[in-house]
Amino acid sequence: MAEPGDQAADGGAAHSATGPWGLRPATIEDVEEIAFAELELFPDEAWNVFQLAAEIEHPDRRYVVAAEGEDAAGALIGYAGIMLGGDLADLHTIGTRREGEGVGRALLTWCEAQAVAGGAERMLLEVREDNARARAVYAAAGYREIDRRRGYYRIRGRRIDALVMERTLA
Template identity: 60%
Template sequence: MSGGDWFLREALPEDLPALAAAELALFPDEAWDLDLLREEIFHPWRRYIVAESRADGAILGYAGIMITGDTADLHTIGALREGLGIGRALLQWCEETARAGLGSGAGPGAERMLLEVREDNTRARDLYARAGYEQIARRSGYYRTPAGPVDALVLSKEL
């Protein structure tokens, strides 16, 4: 998958500083640090992808999932540039990867995807709704922000 000016590829260790900077830009209230990102991309049950600029190699977005049994969890997804289809492509990659599973005899792929989204993140909520995700739960005050707690909406989609 790719756009005219960007393409998707597996996240690599050398991407960690750019991923940490993107986390801080996209999720300043709950950004993951370098050590947590390192654990994520090296974990055997997780898969991470980045959207890279063809022009300068900059990271334009990223996503990561965890696959356990018949369920996959979307751990993170973010696009640094809007309107290019990066978020949609990242989500599609996550779904396809979850369906395919971990490979190497690890069993079949996931049958559904779960994710949490901040209630006040209308851009992400719109993306998930267009992709067929439905709300199955609410976690009151899950996210802590300087302005106060924000609920998490738990969404699910059959794959």
């Protein structure tokens, strides 16, 4: 199982019950599969291929994919992306197709390392108030709630608050 700081977080391989997986920077060739994962994981708020392509190609963004195989060349199992902005980075998206294998934690660790390399001192993120699993991962990684955006998400006719969380990066 991958844990923060293990090889998968820095691009090496991690192992799970279903086999090895790894991380690698996202490329334009990954856009279609990421878009499919977006529809699967976030059907009410999925980004389309054009939005994802613009993000991946933007010079102030860093995107990563988790994929099966030690070389991360297999099926996509997760992805994440950040925006760099001086001393602040913003986690734009993170999604995993496998729960409980450390994929999300490894993606977050990769994003934090990219943020630090890009000069960021802090990372911000928004998470749906009703997403207890993601909130627990972020809290365990040292994020704390600093604000709330009321009704930010619109999911199937419901309005759900976004919790804004922040962490100081090393």
